[in-house]
Amino acid sequence: MNIIDPLKMKLEEMVIQGSREPLSLARQYGTESDIEKLAEIYYKIRPGIRRFIYIDLTPFERIGHDRIMVSKLVKIKENFSVIPVLMLMDTLFDYLSNRNENINQLLSILFNGKGKFVDIRGLESGNTKIQEIKKQIRKDFFVNDSSISSNLLNFRKIISEKILMDNLFESNSIEIPRLNHSENNISKSINFGGRTYIIMPNNMLVSCYLNLKNFGNNISFLTSTIYEIIIVVTEYFRRDIDVLNTFDCFVTTNNTALFLSSLLQHVLKKPLIAVDRLGPIPNINIHRNKLRKQLENKNIILIEEIVATGNELDRAMLFLNSMKTSVEKIITLYNLEVGRPMLIKNNQLISLCKPKEELKYVYRSK
Amino acid sequence: MSIDLSEIKSPNELIMWLEIKDINLRNCRIDYLLTFVWSYVSNVWENIDNTNFTDHTIRHSISIINNFLKFDPIYEWSKYEKLIFSISALIHDIGMQYNVFKGFATKVFSKFGKDLSQDKIRELHAELCYYLIKNEIELHKKKEFPDEIQKRNEILKMASQIAAAHSGKKFLKVLASDNPTWIEKEEFENFYHYRPRLLAGMLRICDDLDANHNRILQYDRIKSWAINDISKLHWFACIFVERVKIEIIEKRIAIISFKIRVPEKSNEHQISLIKELLKKFRECKLLEEISIVDEFYNKCNEMSYKMTYEIVPIAKESPAKFEFTLDDEYTKFMEEKVLQAKKIRIFNQSDIDFINEKNKDIKIKKIRKTRIISTKIKIARYKKRVFTLHESLSRWLDENGELGHFELVNGEHTNTYIYCRTLVSNPDLLSAICEHIYMCHRNHNIDRVLAVGTSAIPIASQLSYRLECSSTFTMLQKINKDYYPSEVYPILNKEENLLIVDDVISGGRVAKQVIDLIENEMKIKMGDIFHHTIFRLGDRAYIRDPRIRDYSYIEEEPNIIYASSPDNCPLCKAGVPIKREIDM
Helix, strand or coil, X not given: CCEECHHHHHHHHHHHCCCCCHHHHHCCCCCHHHHHHHHHHHHHCCCCCCCEEEEECCCCCCCCCHHHHHHHHHHHHHHHCCEEEXXXXXXXXXXXXXXXXXXXXXXXXXXXXXXXXXXXXXXXXXXXXXXXXXXXXXXXXXXCCCCCCCHXXXXXXXXXXXXXXXXXXXXXXXXXXXXXXXXXXXXXXXXXXCEEEEECXXXXXXXXXECHHHHHHCHXXXXXXXXXXXXXXXXXXXXXXXXXXXXXXXXXXXXXXXXXXXXXXXXXXXXXXXXXXXXXCCCCHHHHHHHHHHHCCCEEEEEEEEECCCHHHHHHHHHHHHCCCEEEEEEEEEECCXXXXXXXXCCCEEEEECCHHHHCCCEECC | CCCXXXXXXXXXXXXXXXXXXXXXXXXXXHHHHHHHHHHHHXXXXXXXXXXXXXXXXXXXXXXXXXXXXXXXXHHCCCHHHHHHHHHHHHHCCHHHHHHHXXXXXXXXXXXXXXXXXXXXXXXXXXXXXXXXXXXXXXXXXXXXXXXXXXHXXXXXXXXXXXXXXXXXXXXXXXXXXXXXXXXXXXXXXXXXXXXXXHHHHHHHHHHHHCXXXXXXXXXXXXXXXXXXXXXXXXXXXXXXXXXXXXXXXXXXXXXXXXXXXXXXXXXHHHHHXXXXXXXXXXXHHHHHHHHHHHHHHHHHCCCCCCCEEEECCCCCCCCEEECCCCCHHHHHHHHHHHHCCCCCCCCCHHHHHHHHHHHHHCCCCCCCCCCCCCCCCCCCCCCCCCCCHHHHHHHHHHHHEEEEEEEXXXXXXXXXXXXXXXXXXXXXXXXHHHHHHHHHXXXXXXXXXXXXXXXXXXXXXXXXXXXXXXXXXXXXXXXXXXXXXXXXXXXXXXXXXXXXXXXXXCCCHHHHHHHHHHHHHCCCCCCCEEEEEEEECCCCCCCCCCCEEEEEEECCCCCCCEECCHHHCHHHHCCCCCEEHHHC
């Protein structure tokens, strides 16, 4: 499944430029250079078996230079033979179709303010190839599943999973145990039961170790991580409620999570509070008063980078509860599913990527 | 004369409507001039990228011109004034799309910066318009250009000054600083008679008068949180206005009335909220605009025009209804923003003082107290003070510094413990710190930013974007009763220029340890090393390596006691109980 996220590209550009309101500016999409970049990226993607590419324009409510953009995409479609499929809010489509007759030469998927699928428009001919694509789109967006409240969010979950999985591999963040470990492989390893494991500081064995600090090697990994979190926090920019007013701040409980998500506060203008030293025996004495001042009676979103056994999450929940903090959501980038946190409510934990099966991850004692 | 404004679709139609076809501009044709302006402006509005404002397109400009013409019985506009005003009205809001300009407007960018935020653009748009037009004029300023272009530039300059005055303080410059030379000019060149102050004031008034539902292109977007609160209020202040009627009686009285409309299922409370909103954000603003323009204008000229205003209260009769749902969320928004808001003020006391001063200069009578101006509406809007980074940090330190007697992890003593974790929970302050560090190191070819300790992590992460480089962090770990930085991971793999970011420096031991760790233990050769901290407490005794370039933002803070060891600590000598950072 190929997808272009113009908002993500623009957001990164805005942050690099030092914009004070990067998300707000990024959502004002449609400068000439935006459209040039979109076309450039489009040509770079290898479509594979699928002969279409999704362009996610749903975060935008208006688009600048829309006539230029539509005519450019029509031109691309004719020259490149890979069909651009626009994902749009229905209201934006109405606006665009009033201004651009050409938009019917592209495929557009429409959603309402809650992210519910509305319709597929454009390319109405009886072409079997087009029919096939439309069928595939309906499948991708679970159109026939009436139990789904937001087709957009469900589709995005699959995309998030894929992007975060790709990030793990591309950033070399998966540390695989080797018996003759090199200088670069600083963890101790052991061969046990026919498989090599890394010995963790608590003497437990893991089949591989996710070192997410490596995301810092390239800002594009950080951007895509932040972007996936933003999507969940804003419930995919849903229009029917002001999601950002439902919580006061973000909290992280370890330094890697802080490192990965620190840009969130700059982008969403919500404070990010770093709590650490929550190890098995919390050691935060004087800091407790400062933290209480920051956290007491606040609605927060907890950001975790990895959940494995769930113990760390439980400790965080205990601490936050003692601070009289209400945890609205817990967002974890990777859930290794080797245990389950016991103190969280149903649906409170949102796991963006569950790599256990793909990594054949094992966490065990000797 | 009633006309369908949607029919004005070209510069020629505008010329016919304004009846200025026979205007004599000497060597410049009127159609050439207006075609140039029209196509320049159309190009901006055809390809907008900032979509969060109300409609500011040519349609809006035409409505303004229409309002302007309605005042003709009072002011008897000359053809030249109609032309200048029309051009001002066409260009006055192009600054709203400032971000779309590029390339040729580099001079303006260097003055204001690129990609301004919504709020900034709203605040500066009149000024931006002026500079964008000025830039355009300068591009065609050379002597070898034909006379037609020279004349065009001259008219554009006048129009841009009037457009610059349509919002903000620039208004005062045109209104108060310009000498009323037009009277003298009139004697020599009757055709070129124009009243810049009056035109500037009228542009402000006519702009306000065009605040109705036609300015909202997509109703559904009012729900969007991408539109900030100020813009939302503007949207609301337009959406409920059905029309604004201007009626001129006896060639001297302008009666302005609003007709409002309310969502079909609105209750009494919501209707009263809508009325309150329009009263505060439309009527009061308009009144103030009218009164100050009128007061000043009447005293600045020797013409015999008189103008009296009678603002008809917002219609009490059953308002027009329309399909729009004012749900609980937006009722709450209006309650918060409208009921708590004081009446909108455009000018503060210093502005009025400035005008009064100018009035004295040109020997004008004192402003009458009976009018609606400053005396009746007390102008006391507090301007939000903008603090410098240094001031912000000092204020933050006052609120967050813990007083006592502390032993830091490196064994040094101080009376102030700076709890920097709260610093990084402040998005605006954090961004300002990062921007400062970026400005210091943008030319140093930094390959990697290394954060030391939790507080520095968000700074390193944000800086890596600005410097377009990698980032990582290290923590202090306990080894044999002493604290050392943990491994620097991912391992530096080439001769990199490193920027070490820390929150507080005293002796500089941690920085030295980090460098020792990388060079001696990890055997990695580094390029240039820059060490940047926010606060400096001590003497940086450990950093003596000439390769390390050290930067601290706040160098000296009075009232902070620092001692490199217990032996020379005045607090130890005074017997103040000690707290160890490590136990905190």
